[in-house]
Amino acid sequence: MTIRPILIHPDPRLKKVAAPVEQITPELRQLGEDMLETMYDAPGIGLAAPQVGVLKRVIVMDCVKDPEEEPQPMILFNPEITWASEDLATYEEGCLSIPEQYAEITRPAEVRARWIAPDGSAREEHFTGLWATCVQHEIDHLDGKLFIDYLGPLKRQMITRKMAKLKREKARA
């Protein structure tokens, strides 16, 4: 497995709509494994393929935070929300493409999602709590949407300027 570099906002690739996966090839399974490795290394609880520069509809997640608990790595191809609760929940979200910036974002508290597993089988699951927030955040990435897009323009611009500065500093280092 390979840890892939994570794109940092602002980057035009993070604003694009990713293409559906038509067939799960060995390369795409490898991409999923690499994304999990990259996510755990960061560390984070979710990662979408556009964040590693691949404009395909693939996300990975593991929202088990307690190191005593069994990890639950998930690789989802073509994930889609099929139902969302009217109840909302607010979480302080962050993003591996927007390091060290956090904001409270309100989304449906529970969702159902369907996707294709690495073995090609169709899956559907009901997500609650942090998993529900995470799957919505990651699917947003596939549509070129970042959590800061839910914020007002001033706050979003402030974060974008900070990230642009961070990237300039990194490029010089």
Ligand code: NI
């Ligand atoms: Ni993110």
